[in-house]
Amino acid sequence: MKVLLIGSGGREHALAWRLSASSLLTKLYAAPGNPGIAHMAELVALDVEDHAVISRFCLDHAIDLVVVGPEAPLVAGLANYLRAAGIRVFGPSKAAAQLEGSKGFTKDLCARYKIPTGAYGRFSALEPARAYVREQGAPIVIKADGLAAGKGVTVAMTLEEALEALEACFDGSFGSAGAEVVVEEFLTGEEASFFCLCDGKTALPFGTAQDHKRVGDGDTGPNTGGMGAYSPAPVMTPEMIERTMREIVEPTMRGMAEMGHPFQGVLFVGLMIGEDGPKLIEYNTRFGDPECQVLMMRLKDDLLVLLNAAVDGQLSHMSTRWRNETALTVVMAAKGYPAAPEKGSIIRGVDLLAGEAGAGEAEADEEIKIFHAGTALRDGQLIANGGRVLNVTAMGANAALAQARAYEAVSRIDWPEGFYRRDIGWRAVEREQQ
Numbered sequence: 001m002k003v004l005l006i007g008s009g010g011r012e013h014a015l016a017w018r019l020s021a022s023s024l025l026t027k028l029y030a031a032p033g034n035p036g037i038a039h040m041a042e043l044v045a046l047d048v049e050d051h052a053v054i055s056r057f058c059l060d061h062a063i064d065l066v067v068v069g070p071e072a073p074l075v076a077g078l079a080n081y082l083r084a085a086g087i088r089v090f091g092p093s094k095a096a097a098q099l100e101g102s103k104g105f106t107k108d109l110c111a112r113y114k115i116p117t118g119a120y121g122r123f124s125a126l127e128p129a130r131a132y133v134r135e136q137g138a139p140i141v142i143k144a145d146g147l148a149a150g151k152g153v154t155v156a157m158t159l160e161e162a163l164e165a166l167e168a169c170f171d172g173s174f175g176s177a178g179a180e181v182v183v184e185e186f187l188t189g190e191e192a193s194f195f196c197l198c199d200g201k202t203a204l205p206f207g208t209a210q211d212h213k214r215v216g217d218g219d220t221g222p223n224t225g226g227m228g229a230y231s232p233a234p235v236m237t238p239e240m241i242e243r244t245m246r247e248i249v250e251p252t253m254r255g256m257a258e259m260g261h262p263f264q265g266v267l268f269v270g271l272m273i274g275e276d277g278p279k280l281i282e283y284n285t286r287f288g289d290p291e292c293q294v295l296m297m298r299l300k301d302d303l304l305v306l307l308n309a310a311v312d313g314q315l316s317h318m319s320t321r322w323r324n325e326t327a328l329t330v331v332m333a334a335k336g337y338p339a340a341p342e343k344g345s346i347i348r349g350v351d352l353l354a355g356e357a358g359a360g361e362a363e364a365d366e367e368i369k370i371f372h373a374g375t376a377l378r379d380g381q382l383i384a385n386g387g388r389v390l391n392v393t394a395m396g397a398n399a400a401l402a403q404a405r406a407y408e409a410v411s412r413i414d415w416p417e418g419f420y421r422r423d424i425g426w427r428a429v430e431r432e433q434q
């Protein structure tokens with residue numbers, strides 16, 4: 001099979017790594033890709049916002065499957081355009097991608113199908129939103145309705161912080177994403193991420209993870225796209241997975257089908273696990289980043305076989321197999337992230353000439369993978385070209401060993417202009433010590 005992978009981040013590098021190992025694969029293209037992905041795919045300089053250009057490339061190169069990594073092309077309707085041209089694509093339609101593209105849409109779906117989630121209000125003007133926040137009090141959660149690259153959410157612990165977040169949304173800090181705002185109840189408990197592959201009718205459980213959104217150690221500072229993650233999530237016991245499927249995923253799949261928007265692709269379920277069970281925080285309609293990296297490390301099955309089954313409506317016949325060990329990834333970010341990351345600094349210790357993506361001084365152990373998230377090449381040298389730059393990922397018999405292995409690899413990367421959290425996986429490690 002010839003496959004085109006859309007995207008350029010750490011998630012896409014991890015997907016490319018797994019796809020490249022498939023017995024079905026004959027050729028892998030990536031648009032636009034990154035220096036790490038270049039070792040396992042042919043990079044093509046396509047404008048992923050131009051659906052006609054993507055479609056034409058697929059037809060000219062006899063592409064058998066398009067795998068869309070990021071959320072923005074899905075919300076913009078890329079899957080619809082490709083399907084209309086007769087091109088097979090793994091990813092939801094524009095209407096189905098509203099589960100991520102509009103937080104208000106998802107909250108309304110939850111209300112309609114009795115899916116457990118926090119109480120909420122939807123607002124398109126500042127003053128009514130202010131009144132609602134003052135009435136509810138803090139802590140409270142303020143969310144830009146649309147896509148904001150993981151930065152449109154404020155967990156406000158004070159009334160002042162909540163009002164400032166509302167003003168930021170309506171003042172245009174998040175562009176059109178903040179034209180409407182969802183104000184949500186603050187949920188207590190432990191957060192977890194649960195994934196399903198979906199074919200429109202069947203949702204196949206596809207692993208659990210926990211990530212670290214705050215930029216600083218001890219879960220301090222502003223929210224980011226994610227500073228690290230690990231899998232599996234200890235809080236997601238078999239019982240909790242069963243409840244999540246029954247109370248959240250299955251009614252969502254049924255509801256989307258009834259609305260005429262059957263969901264095909266990855267359903268990423270952001271959960272709060274409290275005393276009364278799982279509640280939905282939000283949906284994403286693609287693999288998480290950096291959760292995808294740890295899931296791909298643990299997956300034992302052929303990823304391309306599974307994605308094909310999802311596209312062909314055959315997931316009811318499939319199952320998945322996972323390594324029992326823990327996978328953990330540490331995000332190395334450029335100084336200034338998430339506000340204004342500094343680009344262009346040279347990264348040493350990750351040897352791109354070693355024949356395998358990410359191989360080099362920091363990756364002597366086969367249980368370690370370095371996924372490129374925001375890198376570029378300049379005069380043959382690897383440089384930082386984004387906010388989140390590298391995902392240093394390791395396997396271990398338990399969370400403590402995976403954590404130690406990942407940070408040992410991080411220590412061998414020479415990049416003074418980068419930074420990282422030093423406590424990724426702390427919750428799982430504490431559990432193991434109890």
